[in-house]
Amino acid sequence: MNASRIFYIDALKAIAIVLVVMGHTNVIWEVGGSNSVYLPILSVFHMPLFMALSGYVTNVETFNLAKRAKMLIPFFVFGFAWTAFVQLPIGGFFTSEAKYGYWYLYVLFAFFVFLSLIRAMKRNLYIGMGLVQIGLMGLHFMFHRTITGTTISTDHMFQLWPFFCLGIILRRGLLNKIYSHKIKVLTICSLGVVGIWGGANIL
Incomplete structure (x- = not known):
């Protein structure tokens, strides 16, 4: 990896920053005096994204x-x-x-x-x-x-x-493997999302 900036990493950082701000602005998530069901989902997502990006740009060696x-x-x-x-x-x-x-x-x-x-x-x-x-x-x-x-x-x-x-593991080659098996990875992720969604509805 060269020393130049990587556009998609910077873009993901910007998205994560926006999500953090949104997650800490409760007023936009209030529906009828209570928080929207989407706020917990957002709160679970934005900081893991930040940490994964921090790991990705870290060269362990x-x-x-x-x-x-x-x-x-x-x-x-x-x-x-x-x-x-x-x-x-x-x-x-x-x-x-x-x-x-x-x-x-x-x-x-x-x-x-x-x-x-x-x-x-x-x-x-x-x-x-x-x-x-x-x-x-x-x-x-x-x-x-x-x-x-x-x-x-x-x-x-x-x-x-x-x-x-x-993030570190992705930097060390996992991301390239994902790129080379896009269909398999997309299928597995889609099945995972459907499974989680279905389980949440059952519960």
């Missing part, structure tokens, strides 16, 4: 963790600024699951730390990804809805790590 740490600067600067502006307790910024809305930068940096550990231990990438997911699930079930869990943001981590890994 060459990324520099020290450079990635720069994303913690806006996390703290804007996070503290917002905390002061709305007069929220500073402790809540650290102990809340969502970090007052800035969790994404923190969680994404944590994912880069996990990748660095996998690389440092010279583990097979895919085995390492699986071990990290098992560890995150363990943390989630042990500390779900506790101060420890929300401080670590275990909910976001264990739910989104697979999508981040999916």
Whole structure:
């Protein structure tokens, strides 16, 4: 992959940004005083897309963790600024699951730390990804809805790590395989959508 920008990745990022804004603008989803049934669907979709795109543009072999740490600067600067502006307790910024809305930068940096550990231990990438997911699930079930869990943001981590890994796997060749078997992949995805839709209607 060359260093030039990839149009469809930028386009997907733009779509994901729009979806995030829409998902946080509840007024457009209100129908008769209650939220539309489409809001939960949108909420499930936009952040996994962001994480998958973040994984896709990550080169596991060459990324520099020290450079990635720069994303913690806006996390703290804007996070503290917002905390002061709305007069929220500073402790809540650290102990809340969502970090007052800035969790994404923190969680994404944590994912880069996990990748660095996998690389440092010279583990097979895919085995390492699986071990990290098992560890995150363990943390989630042990500390779900506790101060420890929300401080670590275990909910976001264990739910989104697979999508981040999916982006990396797509970059490493899965996307080319999908392109070469378009009909099979489209058929499987269509059957999956029909199955989920049918199951939802039955329930």
